[in-house]
Amino acid sequence: MSRSRYFTRRELERNSPSRRDGITVGKESKLRSQYCSHIQQIGQKLRLPHLTIATAIMLCHRFYARQSHAKNCWHTVASSCILLASKVQDTPRSLSDVVSVVYCREIQDRITSLMMKHKINPHDVRERDEFCEKIVKILRREKKELILAAEMIVLKTIGFDLDVELPYKALVAALKRLTTDDKITGLLTEVAWSLVEEWLKTSLCLQYKPKYIAVGSVVVAARVLNVKLPAGDKWLEELGVLPERLDEVIRWMQSKLCKVKTREVISFVSFYEITTRPLEKG
């Protein structure tokens, strides 16, 4: 039950369960971003608060750190993570709501194809409605069972570790510690915040505690915006962050940033005309 919540980079990149099934690092990150955007989309449709969506993403990350993509369809797992997160964060959504939002297209398509197969006349309203009603019931029940089965597997896989720490609190603490100037704070906050959002969709949050991600994002944002950070390590100490580990995190972040160049960051950075600034270690 007391499995570690964090993994080393090596564990995630070389020895992940998906790797054993022949899924490459690149393929896994692609799948990762797919389930993240799925969770975000569904979460928004269900009007779930941001924290719940972030929790669902974290639960899904935890699942795939221990299970293979080859054996567990991300679509189902991610959907059950949404259900689970909604319960855990006290923003419950009913199973039927989750099912109808997640599978509305699929159910519709199935009905259309079944109607063709059973030669239902789409213009006979009564016949059509009766048929649809019956099929929808069956399909929904099927999907509900699927999600519930996945819920159990997720719980078992993550060892019932439902306590998800998110970097937002640490981010606020770090920003408060750094600046008092409102103008700079606003800008720094927005860039750091969008960075944190980006990291949420990566394996970074499986490797480091939220405070490292938060402080790392602030440092990177400050470099991008050319905001001067306090000299020395004292402020890091105050935030409870080890400088060496933080360096690791920042290096990782910058390598990703050069490659990925997330839309949000770029739009921000370009807006303030600082795109030309090299992102290499400053």
Added chain:
Amino acid sequence: MGEVDSSKKVADRYLKREVLGEGTYGVVYKAIDTHTGQTVAIKKIRVGKQKEGVNVTALREIKLLKELKDPNIIELIDAFPHKGNLHLVFEFMETDLEAVIRNHNIVLSPADIKSYIQMTLKGLAFCHKKWVLHRDMKPNNLLIGPNGQLKLADFGLARVFGSPDRRFTHQVFARWYRAPELLFGTKQYGPGVDVWAAACIFAELLLRQPFLQGTSDIDQLGKIFAAFGTPTPSQWPDMVYLPDYVEYQYAPPSALRKRFAMASDDAFDLLSKMFTYDPKARISVQQALEHRYFTSAPLPTDPDKLPRPAPKKESSNSKASDFNPNEGPTVLSPPRKSRRVMPERVSFEGNAPQSDKVDDHVGDIRQAAGESTSRNEPVPMSVDFSIFGAKPPNRPTINSADRTHLKRKLELDFQQPE
């Protein structure tokens, strides 16, 4: 109970024993952890029948208990799904505070009361430190372990607090333990609600019966006002803005000091501070623990010396003692105790005389216990009831009124199986 296959294994690790009780969302049974030899209590939660998947209450409890590791909070040892049910494994607890309070053969000295309420507040302080509201504080959720440690249990209603905009339901707590702001329908409340409930438990320890026994929410407020007097706006400025606020006819405060004549001045002072109307002015748990009551004489009794109901001898089909190696930390009972199953509970006769006023010779009396007396009159000493072959006690009436209201009653109430 005889039907329970005593060698049945759950998920390879736990040997199932007798059923301890049944709640609305599952059965609790005793089991032996074959890895450690520890006796545990397993709460089995039916999942298959629930349309919404795993119960929110169960998830909440698992999530919070994993964060809350403290000597005065029940330990969640394991959680696992098995045959479509969810199993939560807790450390095994012998009895609960309600059984202690209701058992009029137990004498609680001032030092004993101090010890019980201190442990309660310590557990609560840890919750509050971690920003968790318990929201279901009542004597039968305060379990007592083999070494006398009192532990908070039943976190199914608990919630994280802290963000000021969060709105909660006011339908929490068993009615008798509900703070006045909840009865007036507030949706934004804080740790003060747990303090009020703890105060009710404190009063109950002193009085040996529930202090404010309302029969409805309105009546509950009536009982509160009858005891402390109707609050004035200066006492509680925000009261009139509460959602369900209604004006009550003015009642003067009752002679509370007289009712709590058995309490020391320090005890009464702390009690009054915990029963402050205005939640903002109410003492916090941490402040309560720093109150001079806990440092003045008599000092709190050591947990393992606290009087507890005498446990009954275990029935024949159990071989629990075979699994009793020496490891296993706080939870493992000494061999002598491990053969006992459940403490006897004496049914609570409504108007049991408050004769158990305690004195300083309590220790001596306790030693002399077990010597005699008929079962029907409350004896001011601790008697091993098992020798009388006492019948399983009636359920205390405390929950029946709240059961429907709360829609559920979490287990671990250690009901004696028939």
